[in-house]
Amino acid sequence: MKSWKLMNNAITPAQRQRLSDFVLTADRFSQGDEVRRFEEQWSEWQGCKYSVFCNSGSSANFLIVQAMKELHSDTNHLWIAPATTWATTVSPIMMSGQALQLCDVTIPSMNLCLDSFKQILYQHKRSFGARPKFLFLAHLLGFNSMSDELIHLCDENNITILEDCCESHGATFSGKKIGNFGRASSFSFYYGHHMTTIEGGMVCTDDEEVYEKLLLIRSHGLLRELPPYMQVKYKDQKVDENFTFMVPGYNMRSTDFNAVLGQMQLKQLDKHNEIRRDNFGVFANGLDKDKFYTDFKVEGNSSFCFPVITKSTRGDTLALRKHLESQGVETRPIIAGNLYEHPFMNRVNQYRHDKNAEVIHQNGFYIGNNHAVDAGDVTWLVEKLNAWKGKQ
Ligand SMILES: Cc1ncc(COP(=O)(O)O)c(C=O)c1O
Structure with a gap:
């Protein structure tokens, strides 16, 4: 009988050896050089300016939603997300108290159904005079869900696209990697995905404002998590600069151990x-x-x-x-x-x-x-x- 598992041998013997060497010799295990190196290498591979390593794809989605909330906190907004996706594409939206509208998908590639999307825009405008502000698009099972028409519809209706790429590392639209079309994008490195850090996730963005919020929210909201050039503008705070909390944050950091594995996996x-x-x-x-x-x-x-x-x-x-x-x-x-x-x-x-x-x-x-x-x-x-x- 065959033994066909969802995932096989995701971590090689050589990678296990390197991980054990790291544990035996390293003197820093959290937010150290290995995390920074992995983020830089991922940014280069993905073709984006900034990457923020965190402890899961779900946390990556949470960080994105919270960052949008920080940057657009004037009111609660309406988000659209696919009716078929993983629960944690939408849970962060619900947990942040914002409104959620699900949109149908296509068969068999689980792309956002554009007829359904257009109807939703019409229905919300007619009933509430309101427009959705965000689309959390999910590229599912490796299929890219981007299209020129979708980009055009979002532009026309002033909808910000965020991309959940947790199942689609390396998928492309028009020759460009998905995850580079929206304002921010998320990836998962859970064991069964295209590559693994055992548990882990990444948020990518080209937007410096978003990057700043992601860094803060990932790490307690702490000012000192920002690179020095970003900290400068906040330096007149009346509290100790080591423990200055800028925004409501959480702890969604991963570790240097996971980042060492991520660097090796990325090569493959x-x-x-x-x-x-x-x-x-x-x-x-x-x-x-x-x-x-x-x-x-x-x-x-x-x-x-x-x-x-x-x-x-x-x-x-x-x-x-x-x-x-x-x-x-x-x-x-x-x-x-x-x-x-x-x-x-x-x-x-x-x-x-x-x-x-x-x-x-x-x-x-x-x-x-x-x-x-x-x-x-x-x-x-x-x-x-x-x-x-x-x-x-
Ligand atoms: C589309 C999608 N988004 C988010 C996630 C969450 O990723 P994680 O398991 O790393 O929390 C998954 C997990 O498989 C997923 O498939």
Whole structure:
């Protein structure tokens, strides 16, 4: 029997050795040179000015929302986010007391559905005379969700785009890495993602004002966390400069240990993404379009996994998952499916736009794609899926 896990051998023996050497010899473990080096290397890879390393992708999203709140605190704003995403794309918005409107997504690439987005703009304007201020766009499962039309709509309606790239490291739109289109973007380095720091996340931005808020909020709100050139303008504070708290902050720092791993993993990222992309090509080309949704947005994809969305019923889909699990293939739902199906959404009371999200919820699941998977494995998987009888 196969043993096809979501992720395999993400940390190599050489990397484990280097980590143990670091523990034995280092004299600084938090906010030291390794964190700074990792942030610099990540900025170079991502092609952005500033990167802020934190302890998870969820914290990265939280930092982004709080930074926007600090910079636009005149009132509570309306945020739009996809109806299918991970819970912690939207939780920080809800926790900050701001309004949330979910927008449907497309099948099978989970891009923001532009028809739904346009209706939402119209509905809010008609009912409340209000416009959404922020779009927290999530590029899911490695598919880029950016489009010229979306950029145009946001420009026209004065909507600030933030990007959740936690599942899409290295995905591109028009040849440019996603995460560089919005005012800030987030990445996750959780174990099952394109690269890992075990737990960890990064926020990227080109905006110095946003960068300043991210640094403060990541670390208790402390003035001394800012680079000296930024501290200067606040120097007349009447409290000790070591412990001057500038904004309500938290502790979302990671450690130098995790940053050492991040630097090593980053060196492999492009190579691993290429393997994932090639695997995904075999999957997308081989899948039976009568049984599954196969019209994937392949361009710019940085595959996270193999999404399977059946054209059958939920019962049949669950039976297929069970069959694959019995063959040693681990499966998961397509992240949160339809967020509206989850109890925590009971408190979100806006226009409902989740038709496609519901199909994904009922008939979707995914299988891990990682650098240990090869074309032979994918062919085996595709044959298994295509041999499935479909609707019973
Ligand atoms: C789209 C998305 N956003 C945010 C997160 C949160 O990342 P983390 O697990 O590092 O907190 C995830 C996690 O998988 C995710 O898939």
